[in-house]
Amino acid sequence: MPAEFPDFRLGNVLATSFTATLTERHGDAVERIPTPQRLVDWLAVNGLAVDSCTTAQLELARELRESIHVAATATAIHDALPASAVQVINDCSIQGRAAAVLTPERNRRWRLSSASCVEDALGVIAADAIGIIAGERDGRLALCASPTCRAAFFDTSQSRTRKWCDMNTCGNRQKKARFNANQRKNPRSAK
Numbered sequence: 001m002p003a004e005f006p007d008f009r010l011g012n013v014l015a016t017s018f019t020a021t022l023t024e025r026h027g028d029a030v031e032r033i034p035t036p037q038r039l040v041d042w043l044a045v046n047g048l049a050v051d052s053c054t055t056a057q058l059e060l061a062r063e064l065r066e067s068i069h070v071a072a073t074a075t076a077i078h079d080a081l082p083a084s085a086v087q088v089i090n091d092c093s094i095q096g097r098a099a100a101v102l103t104p105e106r107n108r109r110w111r112l113s114s115a116s117c118v119e120d121a122l123g124v125i126a127a128d129a130i131g132i133i134a135g136e137r138d139g140r141l142a143l144c145a146s147p148t149c150r151a152a153f154f155d156t157s158q159s160r161t162r163k164w165c166d167m168n169t170c171g172n173r174q175k176k177a178r179f180n181a182n183q184r185k186n187p188r189s190a191k
């Protein structure tokens, strides 16, 4: 695996983990699925293994990703859903033919109709996005407080007051910035 590809951001919500394959949308954007093989890798990590992906399938995946991002953002700010984003999400959901399969260990697995069917995997992601945008799951869509990020994330905290898409990146950076600002204002008290 070439080391120069950016890492994946792993979350526990499929749809927003997927939208997080593009980060810093309002800054220096980082594309985390720059090649079809990286989409194959991402799908494998997320329980949707396929054995190949074409450039056209990668393009479709990115179109779905940005449509989910737009629809999730509109939901977070209580705006109307853009019709074009809804159309792409629905088309992907309808096209997918993945089946949920129960394992003896009581886990759910996804069985795709064929190992090269990226569209099936995208259908699962689209259905997951529909679930959270429709408000079916316990949580709230919110936007990351980082001005260069503004990623939509699914807040499942008790208080529903999570501010960052990811504590280890955006949250940490903000904490450091605040610390540095305090230190400049009050150099003796901040050690």
Ligand SMILES: [Zn+2]
Pocket (backbone or CB within 6 Å): 144, 145, 146, 149, 150, 151, 164, 165, 166, 170
């Ligand atoms: Zn963020």
